[in-house]
Amino acid sequence: MSEQKPAAGGRASMKKELPEKFREYKHVWVFIEMERGVVHPVSFELLGEGRKLADKLGVELAGVVLGSGSEDVKHAARESFAYGADLVYLVEHPTLADYRNEPYSKALTDLVNAHKPEILLLGATTLSRDLAGSVATTLLTGLTADCTELNVDDDKSLAATRPTFGGSLLCTIYTLNYRPQMATVRPRVMRMPERIEGRAGRIVPFAPDLDEANIITKILRFLPDRESRKSNLAFADVVVAGGMGLQNAENFQLVRNLAATLGAEFGCSRPMVQKGWVSADRQIGQTGKTIRPKLYIAAGISGAIQHRVGVEGADLIVAINTDKNAPIFDFAHIGITTDAIRFLPALTEAFRQRLSPHSKDRLAG
Amino acid sequence: MHIVVCIKQVPDSAQIRVHPVTNTIMRQGVPTIINPYDLFSLEEALRLRDKFGGEVTVLTMGPPMAADSLRKALTIGADRAVLLTDRFFAGSDTLATSFALAQAIRKIGEEFGAPDIVFAGKQTIDGDTAQVGPGVAKRLDLLQLTYVSAISGLDLEDKSITIERRSEGGVQILKTRLPCLVTMLEGSNVVRRGRIEDALRAARADVVAWNAKDAGIEDVTKCGLRGSPTVVKRVFAPPPRAEKAAQIDLAVHKTPNDMAEAMIEAMFAHSPSLEGDMTKLAAGF
Ligand SMILES: Cc1cc2nc3c(=O)[nH]c(=O)nc-3n(C[C@H](O)[C@H](O)[C@H](O)COP(=O)(O)OP(=O)(O)OC[C@H]3O[C@@H](n4cnc5c(N)ncnc54)[C@H](O)[C@@H]3O)c2cc1C
Ligand SMILES: Nc1ncnc2c1ncn2[C@@H]1O[C@H](COP(=O)(O)O)[C@@H](O)[C@H]1O
Numbered sequence: 161m162s163e164q165k166p167a168a169g170g171r172a173s174m175k176k177e178l179p180e181k182f183r184e185y186k187h188v189w190v191f192i193e194m195e196r197g198v199v200h201p202v203s204f205e206l207l208g209e210g211r212k213l214a215d216k217l218g219v220e221l222a223g224v225v226l227g228s229g230s231e232d233v234k235h236a237a238r239e240s241f242a243y244g245a246d247l248v249y250l251v252e253h254p255t256l257a258d259y260r261n262e263p264y265s266k267a268l269t270d271l272v273n274a275h276k277p278e279i280l281l282l283g284a285t286t287l288s289r290d291l292a293g294s295v296a297t298t299l300l301t302g303l304t305a306d307c308t309e310l311n312v313d314d315d316k317s318l319a320a321t322r323p324t325f326g327g328s329l330l331c332t333i334y335t336l337n338y339r340p341q342m343a344t345v346r347p348r349v350m351r352m353p354e355r356i357e358g359r360a361g362r363i364v365p366f367a368p369d370l371d372e373a374n375i376i377t378k379i380l381r382f383l384p385d386r387e388s389r390k391s392n393l394a395f396a397d398v399v400v401a402g403g404m405g406l407q408n409a410e411n412f413q414l415v416r417n418l419a420a421t422l423g424a425e426f427g428c429s430r431p432m433v434q435k436g437w438v439s440a441d442r443q444i445g446q447t448g449k450t451i452r453p454k455l456y457i458a459a460g461i462s463g464a465i466q467h468r469v470g471v472e473g474a475d476l477i478v479a480i481n482t483d484k485n486a487p488i489f490d491f492a493h494i495g496i497t498t499d500a501i502r503f504l505p506a507l508t509e510a511f512r513q514r515l516s517p518h519s520k521d522r523l524a525g
Numbered sequence: 526m527h528i529v530v531c532i533k534q535v536p537d538s539a540q541i542r543v544h545p546v547t548n549t550i551m552r553q554g555v556p557t558i559i560n561p562y563d564l565f566s567l568e569e570a571l572r573l574r575d576k577f578g579g580e581v582t583v584l585t586m587g588p589p590m591a592a593d594s595l596r597k598a599l600t601i602g603a604d605r606a607v608l609l610t611d612r613f614f615a616g617s618d619t620l621a622t623s624f625a626l627a628q629a630i631r632k633i634g635e636e637f638g639a640p641d642i643v644f645a646g647k648q649t650i651d652g653d654t655a656q657v658g659p660g661v662a663k664r665l666d667l668l669q670l671t672y673v674s675a676i677s678g679l680d681l682e683d684k685s686i687t688i689e690r691r692s693e694g695g696v697q698i699l700k701t702r703l704p705c706l707v708t709m710l711e712g713s714n715v716v717r718r719g720r721i722e723d724a725l726r727a728a729r730a731d732v733v734a735w736n737a738k739d740a741g742i743e744d745v746t747k748c749g750l751r752g753s754p755t756v757v758k759r760v761f762a763p764p765p766r767a768e769k770a771a772q773i774d775l776a777v778h779k780t781p782n783d784m785a786e787a788m789i790e791a792m793f794a795h796s797p798s799l800e801g802d803m804t805k806l807a808a809g810f
Contacts, residue, residue: 195693259692260699261659261669287693290671293659297623302754305619305654324760331760338754377668377701380687384695398806423806440712447653455792455799465763476796478788479770488770491763494791495770496784506781507788514789515800515807 178337185339188214189277191268192223192240192248193288195259196384197232201352202283204243206345208353209310210281211244216312220246222277222364226267228257241361243353248363249275255370258382259287262375265294267368272299274366277340279318281310284344296342302335303342306446308349308469318343323446323465330465348394348450348473393442398424399453399474401444402432403467405460405481405500409437414504415459421508422515427451429461445470459500463488480504526579526681527637528570529630530603530644531661532563534587534594535651559594562646564601565709568716569676570644571602577681580604582633582640586614586625592732599727600719607633611736616750619652623660624747629740630665641681643667643706655708662706670699671708 190210193200207223214221223240227233229252237248249271255263268291272280280295282288284306296303308330309321317334318341324331335341393399400422402415412432419426427444428437444451446466456474460481461467468491471477479492480500489495496503536555559567570581583598585591586609595606609629617625634640643665645658655671662669670688674696678687684703689696691710719727737745746752771791778787793800 193693196695198694200693258697261671265663285693286672286691289655290659290669293619293656294663294669296656297620297660297663300620300754302618302620303654303656304755305656319758324757329760330763331757334756334758335754336756377699379697380700381698382692382695383698398803421807422803423809447650454796454802468763476792476799477770478792484772489772490769491766492770493795494773494788496773496788497775498781498784503781503784506785510782510785510789511803511807514786515804 178339182337182339185276185278187219187222187277188217188279189222189224189249189281189340190240190245191280191282191288191291192225192236193283193285194225194227194232194236195287196382197230199236199239200283200285200287200347202285202345202347204239204355205347205350205352206281206283207240207243207245209345209350210279211353213279213310213312213318214246217278217316219278222246223248224251224268224271225249226251226256226264228252228254237361237363239355241359242355242357244356244359245361247361249366250363251366251368253368253370255372255375256368258379259291260375260377260379261290261294262377263368263370264291265298267366267370268295269298270368271366272340275364280340280342282342282344284346288344292342292344299338299340301338301340301342302333303344304333304335305344307343307345308472310343310345317341323469346450348452349469351452351473393425393427393444393449394451396425396451397453398422398455398457399427399444399451400424400457400459401427401429401461402438402459402500403429403461404431405462406432407460407501409435411501412437414501414508418457418504418508418511421512424455429464429467458488458492459504461488462486463491526574526577526642527634527640528574528579528581528642528644529633529640530563530567530570530581530583530598531626531646531657532567532583532585532594532598533560533646533649533652534558534585534591535560535649557590557594559597560646560649560651562648562650562709562711564716565711565713566644566646566707567598567601567603568714569673569707569709570642571717572714573642573676573679574604577679579641580637582607582637584609584626584629584633586610586617586622586629589734592734595732596727596730599730600724601717602719602723605637605733606730607733607735609735609740611748613737613742613745613748616753617748618753618755619654619656619660620754621748621750621752622657623664624752625737625740625742626657626661627664628742629735630661632735632739632741635741639704641684641703642686643704645706645708647672647708647710658706658708665704665706668701668705670701670705672710673707674710674713676707 223245452473648655
């Protein structure tokens with residue numbers, strides 16, 4: 161997507177004529193990402209989305225699990241069924257114990273060539289971004305990064321929508337004459353589907369052509385992150401965020417105060433990070449975190465598309481902005497046209513009083 | 526040692542404007558910069574060169590004006606600049622971009638010595654896909670090291686490299702063989718200010734400009750629009766929600782306290798379960 165412009169003239173009239181060899185490509189696949197034995201939640205979100213696509217196309221939904229022969233992969237397969245997969249391709253090999261580009265991209269590419277899916281979805285995480293680019297290039301097919309919406313067109317091709325450069329635009333991208341149609345989606349962009357305990361499916365084992373002796377890259381060590389360093393923004397129920405309307409780093413404290421009172425997480429828009437006022441792991445939006453809280457309060461944030469795509473999944477969006485025409489009021493549910501610097505302390509105090517539980521509520525928990 | 530760094534000229538995002546009526550991007554007059562992520566890769570390349578000797582070649586594919594970004598890279602300290610420019614490249618998606626860059630890197634190898642390391646940025650701020658680096662690696666059959674936070678060992682005799690790389694939930698320490706492709710994580714180094722000598726040298730230096738043929742590309746159907754499997758079919762403004770945000774009536778609620786209470790009422794009216802949930806959350810449950 162680096163140089164692309166919207167279809168015009170010749171390009172728009174480009175015919176979709178799937179070459180013969182691609183006609184047999186069928187079914188929707190989701191790469192089930194596992195790191196250190198834990199399935200990344202984005203994989204379940206993608207199964208939810210993949211389920212909808214598969215149903216529209218009238219085809220099956222498969223999870224693709226790569227790993228070494230342990231309980232972990234079996235667990236990942238069972239979870240894939242619980243979240244909607246009809247079948248799971250299980251690729252087990254000692255070289256797949258931890259993620260490395262060489263064995264993973266080879267195994268996934270070989271699996272695609274053997275079983276021919278029409279759609280392959282992956283999370284837009286460090287692991288899957290590393291993998292997806294290699295696999296798509298080897299297959300010489302199209303890959304659309306960081307989609308915010310996936311759909312099936314009238315002619316059954318994948319319509320992948322993502323934000324595009326320029327502040328307020330989205331574009332819909334097709335992979336015309338190649339298969340599989342590949343796309344990545346960032347964590348929390350899609351809704352987590354319901355988990356159905358005990359839902360069953362088929363396991364299709366696949367023996368990869370791998371040999372540790374042929375793999376050049378070796379993992380010397382793995383240093384796990386200390387949990388405490390990570391913010392829990394993506395999974396918080398209530399998020400309060402501040403933008404450039406707060407005018408300086410000191411005023412951002414008003415956002416932290418409200419968040420602390422609510423037991424919420426705090427976040428910010430990108431310029432706040434670029435100014436060095438807030439740390440990068442607090443950025444919300446296309447190049448930051450995507451959130452799906454029950455309540456999102458945005459103070460002094462204009463609501464540019466790159467911010468919007470990160471917060472649209474919130475159940476309730478509340479905006480505080482001095483400009484009644486700010487784009488954020490186009491997608492917020494409740495708005496107030498006022499100075500956030502004056503309003504936030506009042507809101508914090510009002511919440512503190514309103515939410516301070518009577519002792520019996522406290523006991524009731 | 527020879528290092529190639531892929532850089533891209535991008536519009537300075539902070540200054541981009543969208544035409545309010547036609548919804549198209551107004552590129553005219555927008556200043557351009559080197560993609561900020563690419564600078565961390567350039568800096569790392571320069572550090573390796575300073576330590577181990579050799580040369581750094583910067584490469585970009587883009588319109589003729591992209592030469593400005595190459596010249597900027599020379600002032601920071603790169604030794605040589607190659608501009609890949611041809612109308613055949615217009616409209617390239619990531620697959621076509623990686624094809625053209627890979628061909629140019631092959632040609633650079635023939636002309637100036639095969640690279641030991643190719644650097645790319647983690648991602649661009651305009652395309653923002655993080656795909657071109659892995660694409661180039663695959664096309665050149667280079668080992669791929671993305672999201673690298675530190676290069677902790679390099680042995681030119683042994684042709685080995687040891688790096689730290691960000692992965693989900695931790696840092697992987699990997700050892701692999703040269704030649705390889707590396708993308709650096711932002712903040713992993715501090716980009717130098719160029720020296721006066723470099724600025725003077727850059728002002729006189731020639732930017733090598735290649736068209737598709739110069740870069741040894743015979744099959745131009747693999748470039749540009751024709752070489753791109755993805756097609757942008759529609760560009761549109763996000764649809765506004767059916768109704769705009771319900772505004773708190775400031776004619777009725779005049780003091781900040783009044784306004785705050787009205788706002789909380791409106792929230793709880795919109796989402797009835799919220800009050801209970803938030804009460805628990807505020808109490809630390
Ligand atoms: C490739 C790319 C990726 C990007 N990724 C992201 C991303 O992940 N996340 C992100 O947030 N942005 C991202 N951006 C930037 C985005 O386009 C906007 O520039 C940014 O979101 C604007 O931040 P802001 O709303 O805080 O600042 P501004 O746009 O400056 O808006 C400030 C707002 O505050 C209001 N205001 C002023 N004073 C007050 C006051 N006293 N009280 C209340 N309101 C007040 C103003 O009316 C205005 O609406 C990205 C841009 C690009 C090009
Ligand atoms: N036109 C280009 N010329 C040179 N390098 C590029 C170009 N496009 C992308 N790259 C490189 O690939 C990286 C990732 O780009 P992207 O896939 O667009 O996010 C960039 O940081 C650059 O290093």
